[in-house]
Amino acid sequence: MKFKSVFDIIGPVMIGPSSSHTAGAARIGRVARDLFGRQPKWAKIHLYGSFAETYKGHSTDVAIVGGLLDYDTFDERIKTSFEEAQKVGMEFEFIPETGHVEHPNTARIVLGDDQAEMSLMGISIGGGKIEITELNGFPLRLSGEHPAILVVHDDRSGCIANVANCLYKYDINIGHMEVSRKEKGRMALMVIEVDQNVDKEVMDELAELPNITQVTRIAD
Amino acid sequence: MEPLFHNVRELVERAEKENKLISEIMIEQEIMITDRPREEVMKQMDRNLTVMEEAVEKGLKGVHSVSGLTGGDAVLLQKYMESGNSLSGDLLLDAVSKAVATNEVNAAMGTICATPTAGSAGVVPGTLFAVQNKLNPTREQMIRYLFTAGAFGFVVANNASISGAAGGCQAEVGSAAAMAAAAIVEMAGGTPQQSSEAFAITMKNMLGLVCDPVAGLVEVPCVKRNAMGAANSVVAADMALAGVTSRIPCDEVISAMYEIGQSMPSALRETAKGGLAATPTGKWLEAKIFGGAVVGSGQ
Numbered sequence: 101m102k103f104k105s106v107f108d109i110i111g112p113v114m115i116g117p118s119s120s121h122t123a124g125a126a127r128i129g130r131v132a133r134d135l136f137g138r139q140p141k142w143a144k145i146h147l148y149g150s151f152a153e154t155y156k157g158h159s160t161d162v163a164i165v166g167g168l169l170d171y172d173t174f175d176e177r178i179k180t181s182f183e184e185a186q187k188v189g190m191e192f193e194f195i196p197e198t199g200h201v202e203h204p205n206t207a208r209i210v211l212g213d214d215q216a217e218m219s220l221m222g223i224s225i226g227g228g229k230i231e232i233t234e235l236n237g238f239p240l241r242l243s244g245e246h247p248a249i250l251v252v253h254d255d256r257s258g259c260i261a262n263v264a265n266c267l268y269k270y271d272i273n274i275g276h277m278e279v280s281r282k283e284k285g286r287m288a289l290m291v292i293e294v295d296q297n298v299d300k301e302v303m304d305e306l307a308e309l310p311n312i313t314q315v316t317r318i319a320d
Numbered sequence: 321m322e323p324l325f326h327n328v329r330e331l332v333e334r335a336e337k338e339n340k341l342i343s344e345i346m347i348e349q350e351i352m353i354t355d356r357p358r359e360e361v362m363k364q365m366d367r368n369l370t371v372m373e374e375a376v377e378k379g380l381k382g383v384h385s386v387s388g389l390t391g392g393d394a395v396l397l398q399k400y401m402e403s404g405n406s407l408s409g410d411l412l413l414d415a416v417s418k419a420v421a422t423n424e425v426n427a428a429m430g431t432i433c434a435t436p437t438a439g440s441a442g443v444v445p446g447t448l449f450a451v452q453n454k455l456n457p458t459r460e461q462m463i464r465y466l467f468t469a470g471a472f473g474f475v476v477a478n479n480a481s482i483s484g485a486a487g488g489c490q491a492e493v494g495s496a497a498a499m500a501a502a503a504i505v506e507m508a509g510g511t512p513q514q515s516s517e518a519f520a521i522t523m524k525n526m527l528g529l530v531c532d533p534v535a536g537l538v539e540v541p542c543v544k545r546n547a548m549g550a551a552n553s554v555v556a557a558d559m560a561l562a563g564v565t566s567r568i569p570c571d572e573v574i575s576a577m578y579e580i581g582q583s584m585p586s587a588l589r590e591t592a593k594g595g596l597a598a599t600p601t602g603k604w605l606e607a608k609i610f611g612g613a614v615v616g617s618g619q
Contacts, residue, residue, distance in 0.1 A: 106470035
């Protein structure tokens with residue numbers, strides 16, 4: 101079941117005019133910012149399908165920028181997000197694409213600052229619900245609605261067990277988990293959806309485990 | 321965790337077997353799936369209801385979108401009702417005007433509650449605040465109205481689609497109207513089965529509805545589609561309460577909607593490339609709003 105809560109249907113409370121093109125877009129932007137971990141300095145936003153065709157009319161552009169500024173779907177500042185972005189010194193560019201994608205409401209956000217760069221692909225599946233389908237080239241499925249931990253690691257035996265053991269130690273229940281890798285034995289990514297927010301203490305301990313490159317989280 | 325129901329048949333059967341309202345089944349499922357106390361779940365829906373009330377109120381005072389394509393029609397409808405000369409009757413027109421009010425607020429980038437989407441956010445509150453005058457529900461019954469609508473929307477979202485880009489306007493305003501019809505029936509004292517009949521009757525009559533927003537905006541024809549969706553749901557609720565049934569079962573109507581959405585060309589699924597968006601005036605309006613070559617003579 102893609103839609104689990106009644107509030108996916110009756111909700112979200114949001115700034116109009118479109119749940120998939122405005123609220124969903126804002127959420128994709130916000131998850132990107134969450135995963136980046138701080139305010140990006142620049143963002144290149146590629147739009148596909150219906151997003152590319154109608155983004156100005158649906159305010160998809162101001163919504164994504166609002167999300168990148170960490171605004172929720174009902175934050176009235178979404179309406180003036182372009183000006184707000186200027187204030188915090190974030191540059192952005194919209195690139196409507198004509199290429200084929202699986203879902204009609206797809207955005208690829210490439211963002212970064214002086215230290216790092218990140219790329220994320222998100223789809224807006226209706227009613228404000230989204231899924232993150234790709235992160236830095238790794239295919240994944242992430243709703244953004246549950247707290248989640250993302251662990252970049254070397255593809256070695258024991259890595260997954262170590263992470264799971266650490267979560268078990270802190271009594272954190274795993275709701276959904278996916279592991280993907282680009283190539284056998286090379287870099288891999290664990291996506292772990294959990295039932296409660298994860299403290300910094302746990303994050304630090306995960307980062308210290310052998311063969312772990314990077315640990316990030318999305319709070320609820 | 322497995323939900324308590326996957327389709328309308330299971331939803332109705334469970335409600336009948338346990339002698340509960342559909343809204344109650346939805347509340348119980350929400351508590352189970354999200355592991356939150358009942359009080360919290362009810363409170364969140366109460367807040368959504370308040371957002372809906374405020375949007376209707378704002379729209380009835382008169383709002384206008386940035387493009388200038390929509391706004392002010394809810395006010396016209398209320399004034400017309402007050403004249404006492406309306407043909408379709410006060411309750412129906414009240415539902416229509418309040419649905420329009422909500423969607424005008426949405427088009428003006430105001431705050432709304434998506435039900436199930438923003439483009440279709442007018443129908444459920446529009447009908448709710450209209451039947452409120454007739455049925456005098458308690459606050460809890462009004463909250464339950466939203467859970468009943470949500471239960472049916474949950475089935476559609478998981479078995480078909482509630483997105484215009486995926487399934488056309490039948491998936492958005494069509495679903496909203498059918499959800500509202502089912503909720504009206506429960507509030508009016510009808511049975512779970514009658515809610516399902518009202519849903520099926522409404523959905524059947526919204527099948528094939530394309531999503532063809534002029535200039536890609538959620539304005540034309542969206543606002544008036546919400547009006548007609550609201551009218552459709554009130555009439556279908558009355559039909560079901562009168563004992564009229566749908567020859568095609570609810571779940572099969574939902575499947576048909578999904579199949580139709582799948583075979584709809586992308587020009588008619590929220591791309592602003594077909595239908596009303598592609599008319600000479602539609603293109604003229606688009607050029608006027610967003611700049612670019614003005615095609616056709618326009619208005």
